[in-house]
Amino acid sequence: MSFFGVGNPFSTPVGQKIEQATDGSLPSENWALNMEICDIVNSSTDGPKDAIKAIRKRLTQSAGKNYTVVMYTLTVLETCVKNCGKSFHVLACNKEFISELVKLIGPKNDPPTVVQEKVLSLIQCWADAFQNQPDLQGVVQIYTELRTKGVEFPMTDLDAMAPIFTPQRVCICYGPSDKLGSIHNARSL
Template sequence: MSFFGVGNPFSTPVGQKIEQATDGSLPSENWGLNMEICDIINSTADGPKDAIKAIRKRLTQSAGKNYTVVMYTLTVLETCVKNCGRPFHVSVCNKEFISELVKLIGPKNDPPTVVQEKVLSLIQCWADAFQSQPELQGVVQIYNELRTKGVEFPMTDLDAMAPIFTPQRSVPDGPEPVLVGSPQRAAVPQGSPTRHNPEQPTAAVSLPFLNFFLSLLF
């Protein structure tokens, strides 16, 4: 059975917030809602699991239909990874979830280049950040598989990116998390750090390689 489970993922408190924050009619990202989502994930036992279910549902139901919703959802996902703790990281880096992200940018959905680059950049960033953490190797495995098959990832200065930062917890729930980057830097930079400017040139993703690989997988 899939770890994502069944039921309406938007019926939970965090699921409701995710549905609101990824509404395609929003003029831009709602950073207040995004940070509320992080707070719920960090302060409730079911928050990480419920959030990943809602994010996955939002992505799968919007793929090939509404890429504004997809981009808002990827922004929520990225913000949560940067601001939430180990339980959420374990869910995100699960190989099944990363495979869902890869399917999202497959030829079946005919996604725009901006979405393909965003997904590949997130996978690359997480693989680099979590490469030494045994529980989080699912994303590393998918990243290495894609590279082995010839997928070229967007050129990203990983050192210059905002760090993946795990907030301090009032009640420890295990070993101290490893901080990626400088903990003094803000987990969410000022402005809209995860918005992608389509006018800003980026290194081309090798889409023929990607599409060929995805056609073999799916």
């Protein structure tokens, strides 16, 4: 039994937002909606699982049919990996999920080059970012297997890409006795 389960993944709050954000009739990515999706994922226990289910469903529904939807969905996925926490990373880097991404660019779906390069770039970037994290090795394993099979990954400047691990917010707060201010972790305020 797949960990993706059954049911309509678009019936959840995050699933509804993912469906809206990946609508093929949008003129471009809706970044406000993409960030709202991240907020939902980060603020609920079921958010990561519900988001991965909806992303997977959107990709499998659109593969070979509507590559605008596929690209918008890959952008939502990438945005979530960059802005969501460990519980989302564990699901997104799961070997089964990464295998689904690889199937998306297989010859059966005849994807355009831009989709192939996006998927391979995401796999390469995540494998690099998560190589030292034991519970995120699914993506590293798939990346290694693909390289062993001779798959060529697009030239990617991994140093120039936005970081996946965003630093904690810090704010300088001035209180009645603070002349220079004190630095606090924003989460503790």
